[in-house]
Amino acid sequence: MFASTPAIIHIDMDAFFASVEQARRPELRGRPVVVGGRVERRSVVATASYEARACGVRTAMPVAQARRLCPQAVFLPTDMSAYTAVHHALLELFGRFTDLVEPVSIDEAVLDVAGSRRLCGPPRAIAGRIQELVYDEHGLACTLGVAPNKLLAKLAADLSKPAGVGVLSEADVHGRLRALPVGRLHGVGPVTQERLHALGLTTVGMLQDVPLPFLAAAFGRAARPLKQLAFGRSLSPVRPIAAAPSSMSHETTFVTDTAEPLALRAALLALADELMARLRGRRYAARTVALKVRDSTFHTLERHTTLPRATTSTRVVYAAATGLLDAVDLGPRRVRLLGITVSGLVSGACQLTFDDGWKDLALDEAVDGVRARYGRHAIRPAATCANRVSLC
Numbered sequence: 001m002f003a004s005t006p007a008i009i010h011i012d013m014d015a016f017f018a019s020v021e022q023a024r025r026p027e028l029r030g031r032p033v034v035v036g037g038r039v040e041r042r043s044v045v046a047t048a049s050y051e052a053r054a055c056g057v058r059t060a061m062p063v064a065q066a067r068r069l070c071p072q073a074v075f076l077p078t079d080m081s082a083y084t085a086v087h088h089a090l091l092e093l094f095g096r097f098t099d100l101v102e103p104v105s106i107d108e109a110v111l112d113v114a115g116s117r118r119l120c121g122p123p124r125a126i127a128g129r130i131q132e133l134v135y136d137e138h139g140l141a142c143t144l145g146v147a148p149n150k151l152l153a154k155l156a157a158d159l160s161k162p163a164g165v166g167v168l169s170e171a172d173v174h175g176r177l178r179a180l181p182v183g184r185l186h187g188v189g190p191v192t193q194e195r196l197h198a199l200g201l202t203t204v205g206m207l208q209d210v211p212l213p214f215l216a217a218a219f220g221r222a223a224r225p226l227k228q229l230a231f232g233r234s235l236s237p238v239r240p241i242a243a244a245p246s247s248m249s250h251e252t253t254f255v256t257d258t259a260e261p262l263a264l265r266a267a268l269l270a271l272a273d274e275l276m277a278r279l280r281g282r283r284y285a286a287r288t289v290a291l292k293v294r295d296s297t298f299h300t301l302e303r304h305t306t307l308p309r310a311t312t313s314t315r316v317v318y319a320a321a322t323g324l325l326d327a328v329d330l331g332p333r334r335v336r337l338l339g340i341t342v343s344g345l346v347s348g349a350c351q352l353t354f355d356d357g358w359k360d361l362a363l364d365e366a367v368d369g370v371r372a373r374y375g376r377h378a379i380r381p382a383a384t385c386a387n388r389v390s391l392c
C-alpha cells in the first residue's frame with residue numbers, strides 16, 4: 001500500500017431544513033422561509049433560510065420574534081421525517097467517494113478521502129464534485145471544508161459559508177489562522193472565550209504565542225488542549241457508520257433534456273456500470289433494481305423490479321433498468337434526470353450460481369481490475385454518451 005496524506009472533508013448543509021422546503025416547493029425559492037413550530041406553542045426557529053436571516057431571523061429565536069422581524073416570511077412546521085430522508089440520501093451520496101463517512105449531525109458530515117485519490121481525484125476536486133452532486137440531485141446548497149484533520153476541516157467550512165469550498169493547510173495554521181478570533185475555534189465556547197478575553201487573548205495567534213505556564217495558571221489542565229486547538233491539531237479519526245447500506249444509487253442529469261432512446265440507454269449503461277462497480281467494490285449483490293425518471297417539468301416517477309436472485313452484474317442491472325424505462329410512457333416529455341437504485345443488498349458479493357452468467361462475472365471483474373490499477377476512467381462501456389454532467 002502507498003502512504004497517503006490525510007485528507008478530511010467537512011460538509012455542512014446550508015440552512016438545511018429551510019433549503020429542503022425550498023427544494024421541494026419551487027414557489028418558495030428566493031423567499032424568506034422559517035422552519036419551526038407554531039407561535040401559539042411558543043416554539044423556536046429550527047432553521048431560517050438566508051433570505052429570512054437577512055431580516056435578522058436566527059436559529060433558536062422564538063417564532064413570535066421571528067414573525068415580528070420578518071412578517072413576509074413563510075412559516076412552516078418542522079417535517080423531521082422529510083429532513084431525515086434527505087440526510088440518509090446525502091450519506092449515500094457521500095459514500096460514493098469513500099467508505100469513511102461520519103454523520104456529525106443531521107446537516108453535517110465528515111469524510112476521510114485519503115484513500116479515494118486514485119479513483120476520485122484530489123480532495124479539493126472531490127469536495128467540488130460533492131457540492132455539484134448535492135445541488136444536482138437534491139437542489140440543496142452546502143459548504144465544504146478541506147483540511148488535513150477534522151478540526152481544520154470544520155473551521156475551513158465555517159469560514160466559507162454559505163455555498164463555499166474552503167481549504168486549510170498546515171501552513172495556514174501559522175498564517176491565516178492567526179488573525180481569527182479565538183471564538184472561531186470549534187471547542188472554544190462563549191465561557192472559554194470570555195476567560196481568554198479577560199487574559200487579553202483575543203486572536204488565535206495570541207493563543208498560539210502565549211507561554212503554556214501563563215495559560216495553565218488560568219486554565220489548569222485545560223491549557224494544553226487549548227494550545228493544541230490554536231495550532232489546529234486534532235488526532236480524532238473519522239468514525240464511519242457501521243451499518244450496511246440498505247440501498248445504493250447513482251443518478252445523472254443531462255446537459256440538455258432529451259427523449260432520444262439511444263441517449264437514454266447510453267446513460268443507463270453508464271449508470272449501471274458506475275453503480276455496480278461500487279457495489280462489487282463493497283462486496284454486495286443486489287436483488288431489487290429501481291429506475292428514477294425526472295422530466296423537464298421536474299415531475300419524477302419511480303419504477304422498480306425484483307430480480308430472481310441477487311446479482312453483481314452490470315449487464316443484468318442495465319437490462320432490468322432498460323426494461324423499466326421501456327415500460328414508461330414518456331409521451332412528448334423529455335428526460336432531465338435518470339437514476340438507478342439497487343436495494344435488497346446482500347453481502348458476500350460473489351455468491352452467484354453458474355447460470356448467472358460467468359462471462360458477465362469475468363468481464364465485470366476484469367473491468368474492476370483494470371480500474372483498480374489504472375484509474376476509474378481507464379475503461380468504460382462503448383455506448384456511454386457525452387450528454388451527461390453528474391457522474392462522479
Ligand SMILES: [Mg+2]
Pocket residue numbers: 012013014015016107108
Ligand atoms: Mg448547516
